[in-house]
Amino acid sequence: xxxxxxxxxGPVDQLPALGARTLPVRGGQEIAIFHTxxxxxxxxxxxxxHKAGPLSQGIVHDTTVTCPLHNWxxxxxxxxxxxxxxGCVPVIPVKIDGGRILIGRAEALAGVA
Amino acid sequence: xxxxxKPHLVVVGNGMAGCRAVEEILARDPDRYxxxxxxxxxxxxxxxxxxxxxxxxxxxxxxxxxxxxxxxADNAIDLVSGDPVVAIDRKIQTVTARxxxxxxxxxxxxxxxxxxxxxxxxxxxxxGVVTFRDMDDVGAMLRAAASEDDVPRSAVVxxxxxxxxxAAHGLSLRGMTVTVLHLMPTLMERQLxxxxxxxxxxxxxxxxxxxxxxxxxxxxxxxxKVEGVRLKDGRxxxxxLVVMAVGIRPNVKLARDxxxxxxxxxxxDDHMVTSDANILAVGExxxxxxxxxxxxxxxxxxxxxxxxxxxxxxxxxTGSVTSTKLKVSGIDVFSAGDxxxxxxxxDIVMRDASRGVYKRVVVKNDRVIGAVLxxxxxxxxWYFDLLKRQQDVAEIRDALIFxxxxxxxxxxxxxxxxxxAALADDAEICGCNGVSKGKVVAAICGGAETLxxxxxxxxxxxxxxxxxxxxxxxxAITMGDDYAGxxxxxxxxxxxxxxxxxxxxxxxxRELKAIPQVMxxxxxxxxxxxxxCRPALNYYLLCAWPGEFVDDNQSRFVNxxxxxxxxxxxxxxxxxxMWGGVTNPKELRAIADVAEKYEARMVKVTGGxxxxxxxxxxxxxxxxxxxxxxxxxxxxxxxxxxxRTVKTCVGSEWCRFGTQDSxxxxxxxxxxxxxxxxxxxxxxxVSGCPRNCAEATIKDFGVICVDSGYELSIGGNGGIKLRGxxxxxxxxxxxxxxxxxxxxxxxxxxxxxxxDRTAPWVERVGLEYIKQRIVDDATGREAxxxxxxxxxxxxxxxxxxxxxxxxxxKLHQHLAEIRPTPTPSRPVMELA
Numbered sequence: 001x002x003x004x005x006x007x008x009x010g011p012v013d014q015l016p017a018l019g020a021r022t023l024p025v026r027g028g029q030e031i032a033i034f035h036t037x038x039x040x041x042x043x044x045x046x047x048x049x050h051k052a053g054p055l056s057q058g059i060v061h062d063t064t065v066t067c068p069l070h071n072w073x074x075x076x077x078x079x080x081x082x083x084x085x086x087g088c089v090p091v092i093p094v095k096i097d098g099g100r101i102l103i104g105r106a107e108a109l110a111g112v113a
Numbered sequence: 114x115x116x117x118x119k120p121h122l123v124v125v126g127n128g129m130a131g132c133r134a135v136e137e138i139l140a141r142d143p144d145r146y147x148x149x150x151x152x153x154x155x156x157x158x159x160x161x162x163x164x165x166x167x168x169x170x171x172x173x174x175x176x177x178x179x180x181x182x183x184x185x186a187d188n189a190i191d192l193v194s195g196d197p198v199v200a201i202d203r204k205i206q207t208v209t210a211r212x213x214x215x216x217x218x219x220x221x222x223x224x225x226x227x228x229x230x231x232x233x234x235x236x237x238x239x240x241g242v243v244t245f246r247d248m249d250d251v252g253a254m255l256r257a258a259a260s261e262d263d264v265p266r267s268a269v270v271x272x273x274x275x276x277x278x279x280a281a282h283g284l285s286l287r288g289m290t291v292t293v294l295h296l297m298p299t300l301m302e303r304q305l306x307x308x309x310x311x312x313x314x315x316x317x318x319x320x321x322x323x324x325x326x327x328x329x330x331x332x333x334x335x336x337x338k339v340e341g342v343r344l345k346d347g348r349x350x351x352x353x354l355v356v357m358a359v360g361i362r363p364n365v366k367l368a369r370d371x372x373x374x375x376x377x378x379x380x381x382d383d384h385m386v387t388s389d390a391n392i393l394a395v396g397e398x399x400x401x402x403x404x405x406x407x408x409x410x411x412x413x414x415x416x417x418x419x420x421x422x423x424x425x426x427x428x429x430x431t432g433s434v435t436s437t438k439l440k441v442s443g444i445d446v447f448s449a450g451d452x453x454x455x456x457x458x459x460d461i462v463m464r465d466a467s468r469g470v471y472k473r474v475v476v477k478n479d480r481v482i483g484a485v486l487x488x489x490x491x492x493x494x495w496y497f498d499l500l501k502r503q504q505d506v507a508e509i510r511d512a513l514i515f516x517x518x519x520x521x522x523x524x525x526x527x528x529x530x531x532x533x534a535a536l537a538d539d540a541e542i543c544g545c546n547g548v549s550k551g552k553v554v555a556a557i558c559g560g561a562e563t564l565x566x567x568x569x570x571x572x573x574x575x576x577x578x579x580x581x582x583x584x585x586x587x588x589a590i591t592m593g594d595d596y597a598g599x600x601x602x603x604x605x606x607x608x609x610x611x612x613x614x615x616x617x618x619x620x621x622x623r624e625l626k627a628i629p630q631v632m633x634x635x636x637x638x639x640x641x642x643x644x645x646c647r648p649a650l651n652y653y654l655l656c657a658w659p660g661e662f663v664d665d666n667q668s669r670f671v672n673x674x675x676x677x678x679x680x681x682x683x684x685x686x687x688x689x690x691m692w693g694g695v696t697n698p699k700e701l702r703a704i705a706d707v708a709e710k711y712e713a714r715m716v717k718v719t720g721g722x723x724x725x726x727x728x729x730x731x732x733x734x735x736x737x738x739x740x741x742x743x744x745x746x747x748x749x750x751x752x753x754x755x756x757r758t759v760k761t762c763v764g765s766e767w768c769r770f771g772t773q774d775s776x777x778x779x780x781x782x783x784x785x786x787x788x789x790x791x792x793x794x795x796x797x798x799v800s801g802c803p804r805n806c807a808e809a810t811i812k813d814f815g816v817i818c819v820d821s822g823y824e825l826s827i828g829g830n831g832g833i834k835l836r837g838x839x840x841x842x843x844x845x846x847x848x849x850x851x852x853x854x855x856x857x858x859x860x861x862x863x864x865x866x867x868x869d870r871t872a873p874w875v876e877r878v879g880l881e882y883i884k885q886r887i888v889d890d891a892t893g894r895e896a897x898x899x900x901x902x903x904x905x906x907x908x909x910x911x912x913x914x915x916x917x918x919x920x921x922x923k924l925h926q927h928l929a930e931i932r933p934t935p936t937p938s939r940p941v942m943e944l945a
Binding site for chain 2: 007009010014015016017018019021022023024025026027028031033037038051052053054057058059060061062064066068069071073108109112
C-alpha cells in the first residue's frame, strides 16, 4: 500500500505571525512549525544543535530563529547555525495547500521505531 | 630653595592665553617661577569659545571652566581677579592694578586679549547694546531673552561672522526673534565662499532667523534703552537687545602706555618677547610677522613657543594656519586656508543637493591651500592636515573631494578608524583645547584608557565635544581589542545605524507607535529586525506610549512571552509574587498543592524572598496559574525586565533594632511598582536599620530606615559586577520614599538603554545628574512620578490571570500531535 507522502497537520491560521507552534511526535523528535513575517511556513526539529533548546520558543526574524537558551541563530531554510556557530538541525519539508499545512511524512517520522 | 628666591612671573590676563601659557610653563618646569595672575573678570579662567554653547543652553558655566580655584591653589598661583592692571612701570619692573595693588616682576607676560569693536553709530551706548565677549555679556543677553515686559522679544545681531551667527543661534534657541544684519553680501565672507554662505543663510532662515545682507546700520534708537535699529536704506527693525559682533581689536592700551612697540597688536618675536626683553606677550593682543589672530588655535602654538623659550629649548613660533568651525548645532560648516582663487588655483567642487552638502577644495601646485565644507565636515581635519603639511596630493587628486576614506583607496573605509589612524602625530584632534593626536595617544599609553580619563589629562574633547569621535577612534586604535567603546554610540544592533538614544528620541519626536513603523521610518536594514532590536523597540514603544502601544508578544524574549522562566530542559519555573517577602498558610498550601499536582521536580527559596516551582511544562502553565490565582497570588515577574522583588527585613514590628516599619514600606513599594516593564530587571530592598539585613545596598533602589527617616540609595548590583549603591538622599516620610522611588524608576525607564541595569547606567550618566533630576528638581521629580503612576495604571493587570482565562492559548498548546500507529495508512492527527 502506498503511504501518503505528506501529512496534513492543520490550518495555517493556527500559527501566530512571527511565531511558532510545536508538534510532538510520539516516539520521535518534536517538531517546531515556524511562521515568518511574509507568511511562509517552515519546520525544524524542535531542538537546537547546541544544547537542544526548544527553537519553537525563540524569536523569529526574517528566515531565522534565535534559540531562547543561548541565542544561537538557526536558518529556518537550511537548519544550519548561522554566524560563528557550527551545527545543523533536521529540516522537515513543508507545503501549504488550501490553507492547510502539509509536512513531509518520512522526515517527520524519522527516527520513529 | 625657598619660595622667595624664585623669580616672579606676573601674568596680566586671566583668560585662555594667559592661563594656557602658565600651564605650558608649569608642564615644563613647575618650580621655576612664583606666579601671580591678574584678571579683569571676577571669576576663574573659563573657555571663552564656549560662550556660544553657554548662551544656547547646551552648557553651564561649570562646564566651561578650564581651571578651577583648586588649580590655582595646587600650583601656588596667586590669582587677583576682578582687579585689572592699569599701569606698568618698566624701569622699576612693577605693575599696578586698579585697586592700587602693586607687584614687582622679574618677567611680565601680557595676555590682554582683544576688545570687541563697537560701531560708533548714534545710540551705540544705549542700555541694551551688548557685545559677545565675556560672561557678563552672556548674562545681559540671557536677561533680555527672559524679559517679559516687552511682548515681542526681538533681538538684532550686527555682524554675520562666526561670533554673530553663534550669538544669533543662541538667542534664537532662548526664544527670541532674531534679525542678523550683515554689511557684506555673504555671511562669514572671510571663512566661506558665496555658495556655502548662501546655503548657510538658507539654513538659518529655515530656523526662523531673519538674515539681512548688505545691511548698513544708520543708528540704534530708543529712549534711554534700545527700541530698535534703523538701516541706512531706511528699514527699521524693532528690538530690545542689540548684539554688536562686528569684530575684535587687539587690546594694546597697557602696552602702548608702557611704551612698548605696537603695530596692530603688541609686536613680538618668534619667542613671544616684546620690545622689552623682560616682557612677553601672547594671544589675540600680539602681532607676529604682521599677523594678528582672532582664533584659538594660534594661541596654543604661541603658548608652546613661549614656554619652550622661557624654561626649555627655544622652538620658535612661525605663525599659524587656521581653520574654522561654526558651533551651531545641526549646521556643519568648516573652512580652512585660502579659497579666494587666483592664478594657478584649481577648484574641486562637489555638491549633493538632496543632502545639502557642498564641498570645495582649492589646490595649487598639487598642494591643498584651502577648503570649504558645508553639510558634511567629517573630512575637515584631513584637508586641514594636508594643508598644514603641504603634502603633495597629485596621486589622490581624483578622489580628493570624496574624502579621506575614498582617497586612501578603501583601506580606511573598511575600518571606520582608518581616517584617524592615517592622521599625522602632530595633527590637531581637539581644536578647542589645541591637543594633537600624539598627545592623546601618549595619554592613552600612559594609562588614560577611557574617554573621561583622556579628557581629564589632555582636555581633548572636553569642551565642545565635536572631536569625541576622533578621541574614541584613537582609544580604539591605541588599545586594540581592550577598548570596547563607551559613549559606545553603540547602535541598537546591526539592523540600524541609530543609537538607542536616537531611536528613543525619534520615537517621541515623530510619534512612531509601532515596531514596523519605527523600522520603516528609521531605515532598518532588515525586514523585521532581529532578536536584539525587536525586544528593545517593543520596550521603547511601551515606555513612550503607555496605554496606547499594544505589546508585541513575538518581540519578547521567551520568558516574557511565556510569563515563566525557561530552564535548560525546556520546562519552566513559576514564581508567584510574595509582597515584601511575606506569605501565609493559604499561599503556602496552594504552592504545595501545585507542586504535587503538576509534579514539580523542585521547590526552591529564591534570593528575592519567594518560592520558585521548577519543572512545569508550557502546556501546564495556564492551569498552574489558575490554581495560584485562586489562592490570591499573581505573577512575580521573576522572568521579566521589570520590577522583580522588594526584599525586606522584619523592621520595627518585630526586631529589637528596627527603626521603622520596613516590611510595611516594602509591601507598599511593591504594590506601587509591580508590573512595570523596564530596560532591565529591577530589584528593591528595604532594611529596617543600618544593619541592613535586606541587603539594600546592592539593589537598584535601596532604602535603609534610620530613626529620623529613610536613606535612599541607587544603582547597586549583586551580580556579575558587584557594586554598592550610591547614596541619593535622605527623606523623612514613607510617602517621600515612595515618591522618590517612583521618580527614579521612571527616569531609568525613560533614559536608560534597553538591557542597561541601573548600575552601568548610573555610572555612565553620573550620580550628580541623577541627583539633579531626582533630588534638586522638585518639579521634575513630581512630573516623573506622575508619568510613572500613569503608566502603571495600564500595567498592573496580572498577566497570569489572562493566560489562565485562555488568552494566547496557541503559545501553550501543541498545534497537533503525531501518533504513528500500526496502520500506517492513517497516522492519527489530533488537533489540540
